[in-house]
Amino acid sequence: MIRRFFTYYRPHRRLFIIDFSCAVIVAALELAFPLAVQHFIDTLLPSGNWNAIVGVSIGLLLLYIVSTLLQFIVNYWGHKLGINIETDMRQELFQHVQRQSFRFFDNTKTGHIMSRITNDLFDLGELAHHGPEDLFIAVMTFVGAFWIMLTINVKLALTAMIIAPFLVWLISYANKKMNAAWKNMYSDIADVNARVEDSVAGVRVVQSFTNEEFEIERFTKNNRKFRLAKLAAYKVMSFSSSGMYMSTRMMVLIVLVYGAWLNFTGNLSHGEMVGFVLYVNVLFKPIDKISAILELYPKGMAGFKRFTELMDQQLDVVDKHDAIEVPHLRGDISFRDVTFSYDEHKPVLEGIDLDIHHGETVAFVGPSGAGKTTICSLIPRFYDVSGGGIYIDGIDIRDITKKSLRSQIGIVQQDVFLFTGTLRENIAYGSLGASQEEIKDAAKRAHLEDFIASLPDGYETQIGERGLKLSGGQKQRIAIARMFLKNPPILILDEATSALDTETERIIQEALSELAKDRTTLVIAHRLATIRNADRIVVVTEDGIAEEGSHEELIEQDGIFANLYKVQYETSLSN
Numbered sequence: 001m002i003r004r005f006f007t008y009y010r011p012h013r014r015l016f017i018i019d020f021s022c023a024v025i026v027a028a029l030e031l032a033f034p035l036a037v038q039h040f041i042d043t044l045l046p047s048g049n050w051n052a053i054v055g056v057s058i059g060l061l062l063l064y065i066v067s068t069l070l071q072f073i074v075n076y077w078g079h080k081l082g083i084n085i086e087t088d089m090r091q092e093l094f095q096h097v098q099r100q101s102f103r104f105f106d107n108t109k110t111g112h113i114m115s116r117i118t119n120d121l122f123d124l125g126e127l128a129h130h131g132p133e134d135l136f137i138a139v140m141t142f143v144g145a146f147w148i149m150l151t152i153n154v155k156l157a158l159t160a161m162i163i164a165p166f167l168v169w170l171i172s173y174a175n176k177k178m179n180a181a182w183k184n185m186y187s188d189i190a191d192v193n194a195r196v197e198d199s200v201a202g203v204r205v206v207q208s209f210t211n212e213e214f215e216i217e218r219f220t221k222n223n224r225k226f227r228l229a230k231l232a233a234y235k236v237m238s239f240s241s242s243g244m245y246m247s248t249r250m251m252v253l254i255v256l257v258y259g260a261w262l263n264f265t266g267n268l269s270h271g272e273m274v275g276f277v278l279y280v281n282v283l284f285k286p287i288d289k290i291s292a293i294l295e296l297y298p299k300g301m302a303g304f305k306r307f308t309e310l311m312d313q314q315l316d317v318v319d320k321h322d323a324i325e326v327p328h329l330r331g332d333i334s335f336r337d338v339t340f341s342y343d344e345h346k347p348v349l350e351g352i353d354l355d356i357h358h359g360e361t362v363a364f365v366g367p368s369g370a371g372k373t374t375i376c377s378l379i380p381r382f383y384d385v386s387g388g389g390i391y392i393d394g395i396d397i398r399d400i401t402k403k404s405l406r407s408q409i410g411i412v413q414q415d416v417f418l419f420t421g422t423l424r425e426n427i428a429y430g431s432l433g434a435s436q437e438e439i440k441d442a443a444k445r446a447h448l449e450d451f452i453a454s455l456p457d458g459y460e461t462q463i464g465e466r467g468l469k470l471s472g473g474q475k476q477r478i479a480i481a482r483m484f485l486k487n488p489p490i491l492i493l494d495e496a497t498s499a500l501d502t503e504t505e506r507i508i509q510e511a512l513s514e515l516a517k518d519r520t521t522l523v524i525a526h527r528l529a530t531i532r533n534a535d536r537i538v539v540v541t542e543d544g545i546a547e548e549g550s551h552e553e554l555i556e557q558d559g560i561f562a563n564l565y566k567v568q569y570e571t572s573l574s575n
C-alpha cells in the first residue's frame, strides 16, 4: 500500500526533491543552534571577548534568515506537492468512475462515490506532503539530537531515554486504534452523503408523502453515527497526544534532576547542562512530529485504502485489445441465443434469437419486468451478454470499440437528464462540436423552435438543475434534438412518449417519426396504440420472445398481444 502511495510522487519528483532537501537543511540547522548556545555559555562568556560574541551573533542571525527562507519553501512547495498528488488521485478516480459500466452504478450509491472523490482524499494531500518528509526529519533530528546528547554526557542521555519504551508502545497502540477509527469515520460520512443525495434527489417523493420527519430521523441516525465515529478517533488522538506530552515533560524533569546532580558532583558544566536541556527540547520536535504523523497517517491511509478499493474495481465492459472502429454501421442487428442475468442466480433473458433489419422499426411490448429494457441495454453494451452474442452488420459487438459502437446508437429515455447550463449546451450534448446552425436545425426538427423563440434568452436560457424549469414534453424534445444532432443509424426509444398529454404526444410522435426515418429503431412501448405503425412488434414475456409480427398479424393470431390490445382498447374506451 505504501509503495503504491509513493508511485504518485513520480510525476512531482522535482518538487519533492526541492522540498525534501530544504526540510533536511532546516532540520540540520535546528540541531546546530543548541551547540552554538553551549559554546556561547561555556567559551565565549568566560572569555569576555565582546567582538567574538557579536561575530557569533551575526553568524546566528544569518543562519536564522536562511532557515526562515527555507521554511517558507518547505511550507509552500511542500503543500503544493501534497495538493498536486491529491488532485492527480481525484482526477484518476473520476476518470475511473466515468469508465465504469452500468453494473457498477447499479450497485454503488451516488453519495458513496461522491464521498470517495471528495472527502476521502482531503487528508491525502497533507499526508503526501508531511508523511515522508516529517518522518525522515523526525528520525534524523531524533538520532542527531540523541547522538549529540551522548557526546555531552552518556549517563544523562541514557537516563533521559528511560521513557522510550513507553513512547514506542503509545505510538503503536494509537496507530492501530486510529486506523480503525478513521476508517469508520470515512465510511460513516459516505453514508451521510448517500442519505443527503437520496433525500435531495427524491425530495418530491419525500414531500408528496409528507415524510420529511422520517427523512430527518434517518439522517439524524447517520449523522449521530458519524459523530460517534469521529469522537472515537479524537478520543484516541487526545489520549496519544496527552501521553506524548506527559512523557516529554517527564524527560525534562529527569534531565533537570539528574543533570543538577551531575553538575553538583562536577561531571557537567553549566553550558553542557543548558545545551542538554535545549537538546531535550530539540528532541521534543521529532516526538511532536511523530505524534502529528500518527494523527495524519491513519487518516490519510484510510482515505488511500478507500481510493485503491475503488481504483481496483474491475471494469466489466471493456474494449478487447484488438477491438475495431466501425465509423459507419448500417444497423442490421441480430441476437443469437442470447442469455443474460444481472446477477449469477436469476437469468433475465434466455435463448433470445432476433433479427432486426436496417431501417426497420421494431416495437417491444409485454408485461412489466419481462426484459424489454434489458434487451435494448445490451445493444450499446451497457451490460455484456452472459451467453450467445449480439451482432451488428454481422460483427459481434464485443469486437467493436465501445466508443464507436455507442456513437452510433441513440437512446431517448422517458426520464431525460438535463445538465446545468444553457439550452444550447444541452442540445449540443448530442454532438459536442455542433455549430449554431446545426443546433438550430436539430431544434427545428424536434419541434422546439417556437418554444425557444418564446424565451427571452432563447438558446442561452439557463436550465436549472435537472431541467426543473422545463415540462416533461419540452425535455423530451430536447432529447430528440440531441438525437438529430447525433444522427445515429440505430435508435432506441424507451417509452419516450408515455406520460404526455395528447397534443404534446402528437407533436413528439411527429418528431420521433422523422427521427426514425432511415434508421433502425427499437421502441419499448406500453401503450400499444402508439406502435401501430411499427414494421414489427415483438412480444416479450418472462419466457422469452412469445410472438412476433405486424400489428395486424398479431391481432389475427389472437394471442398475448391481441389480448393486451383488447384490454387497453377497452380501458381507453371506458375512460
Ligand SMILES: Nc1ncnc2c1ncn2[C@@H]1O[C@H](COP(=O)(O)OP(=O)(O)OP(=O)(O)O)[C@@H](O)[C@H]1O
Binding pocket: 106, 342, 343, 348, 366, 367, 368, 369, 370, 371, 372, 373, 374, 375
Ligand atoms: N439494473 C438491474 N439490476 C438487477 N436487476 C434488474 C436491473 N434492471 C432490471 N432488472 C430486473 O430484470 C428484469 C427485467 O427488467 P426490465 O427493466 O428489462 O423489464 P421491462 O420489460 O423493461 O419492464 P418495464 O416494462 O416495467 O420497464 C426485472 O425482473 C428486473 O427486476
